[in-house]
């Protein structure tokens with residue numbers, strides 16, 4: 001599903017964020033990306049949805065060559081993956097329903113199909129009854145549920161999440177993790193950068209640890225491996 005070969009990333013300011021990364025992730029895997037602050041986790045995640053581009057090296061997501069993908073094809077790539085952020089990134093002027101529907105409207109689905117699918121995913125995340133509320137009226141956990149609903153509405157093969165529980169209280173974070181588990185159980189690949197030691201050590205999955213732009217550990221069912 002995801003392959004990286006010798007991926008090297010140097011930002012324009014000279015910082016080398018990834019220093020020759022090699023990794024292979026299969027369809028259906030659930031992978032945590034851990035490591036100290038500044039290690040390169042966000043850069044690694046951003047490569048996946050082509051927010052950043054490798055300076056050198058090769059990478060493929062679902063057979064698409066991201067290193068050479070033309071900018072005009074990036075929207076097509078992003079339609080095939082779901083992305084979830086720490087700060088939700090909901091559109092403030094759209095209500096819950098519209099935030100989720102937006103992802104389908106841009107690919108010109110029919111109105112009845114959009115309605116059915118949006119209500120389905122809102123039901124899955126437990127927010128069908130809040131479809132008409134606006135982002136400012138939601139709790140952090142609810143806002144993250146909406147952003148997860150939006151990420152899966154296109155039925156992507158992979159969902160990429162950068163610190164999705166970072167802004168949530170511990171109890172809400174567990175609820176959000178249960179949702180990711182549910183999504184993974186349908187065969188969707190999940191790639192999640194996180195600092196949440198308790199979650200990684202409890203809900204066991206493959207753990208990739210990045211330090212200094214390199215993978216220093218890659219263990220199935222591994223633990224968090226850092227103090228916090």
Ligand SMILES: Nc1ncnc2c1ncn2[C@@H]1O[C@H](COP(=O)(O)OP(=O)(O)OP(=O)(O)O)[C@@H](O)[C@H]1O
Nearest residue numbers: 011012013015017036037038039040041042043044
């Ligand atoms: N847009 C950018 N321009 C220049 N340097 C950057 C940029 N983004 C990140 N960096 C640098 O690249 C390195 C890796 O940053 P990255 O955000 O990938 O780390 P991280 O592991 O996600 O950290 P954190 O856990 O604190 O979010 C850091 O030294 C950072 O300062």
